[in-house]
Amino acid sequence: MTSPGGPTPKKSSGLGIAALILGIVALVFAFIPLANYFGMVLAVVGLILGIVGLLIKNRAKGLSLTGTILSGLALILAIIMAIVYAAAFSAAVKAVSEAGNSITSTSSSSPSTSSDASSGKTVDVTYEVTSDAATAQSISYFTINNGQSGQEQANGAPLPWSKDLQLKQNGVLDFSTMSLTAQAAQDATTITCTIKVNGVVKSTQTSTGSFAVVSCSTDGK
CATH class of the missing domain: 1.20.1270 (Substrate Binding Domain Of Dnak; Chain:A; Domain 2)
Structure with a gap:
């Protein structure tokens, strides 16, 4: 509507x-x-x-x-x-x-930083081998060059023998691998190895017998 x-x-x-x-x-x-x-x-x-x-x-x-x-x-x-x-x-x-x-x-990563802070600190290491023989059959020892660790060997080395190294703590070097191994000559009756760190004897061992093998190791602390 x-x-x-x-x-x-x-x-x-x-x-x-x-x-x-x-x-x-x-x-x-x-x-x-x-x-x-x-x-x-x-x-x-x-x-x-x-x-x-x-x-x-x-x-x-x-x-x-x-x-x-x-x-x-x-x-x-x-x-x-x-x-x-x-x-x-x-x-x-x-x-x-x-x-x-x-x-x-x-x-x-903080421990590495702490370790790096110690870079610049050096450790004086001395390896020594003595025997009643004039020479050693072989001598093998830990070393480090340009931050790279390795082993070096000396055969028929005159005795007494010693090697001085100055190692730098830089967070890369593992001191637990510091070692020295020597084998006596045929005419030897005894052979002794010694590792010194900063003038302190850290390890010394003696073996007896012809062609005897002696080994020393330390963490460098």
């Missing part, structure tokens, strides 16, 4: 009002971490209500259209911001993890 003055005005849509309110709230929540997930739900509900409001006849479409647009926009923004916040959170966790690993690595 129409009024004498013209068509009956269309009633406002309650669904349109609800869609508009939900769209506004969802738009606000879209920018709040974690709350944007709730904003997605509100946006979806507002979007549905707005579309339904547009389909109902004899109802004003303005509020429903506005609510539908706001709800759709809020849904898109909420999804985008959720992705952004998730990426930022992941990056933060990774940064904290890397920082923790860096601290652990620095802590575990």
Whole structure:
């Protein structure tokens, strides 16, 4: 039925009002971490209500259209911001993890730093071999050159025999490998090896018999 003055005005849509309110709230929540997930739900509900409001006849479409647009926009923004916040959170966790690993690595390397601090300190090492024979069948001893450890050997060396080395503590040298081994000659009845560190005897051993083998070792401390 129409009024004498013209068509009956269309009633406002309650669904349109609800869609508009939900769209506004969802738009606000879209920018709040974690709350944007709730904003997605509100946006979806507002979007549905707005579309339904547009389909109902004899109802004003303005509020429903506005609510539908706001709800759709809020849904898109909420999804985008959720992705952004998730990426930022992941990056933060990774940064904290890397920082923790860096601290652990620095802590575990502190003994090396301490050892490096002693670089420049030298240790005087003396190897000695004596026997009742004039020569030794062979003599083998630990040495270090340019920071690289190794073994050197002297065959038929005249006795008494000695070798002086000046070793530098640099965190690379392992003093536990400091050693001296000698084999007596055929005419020997005894052979003795001695290792001195900074003039102090650290190891001395004696073996008896022809072609006897004697060995000394020390950690240099």
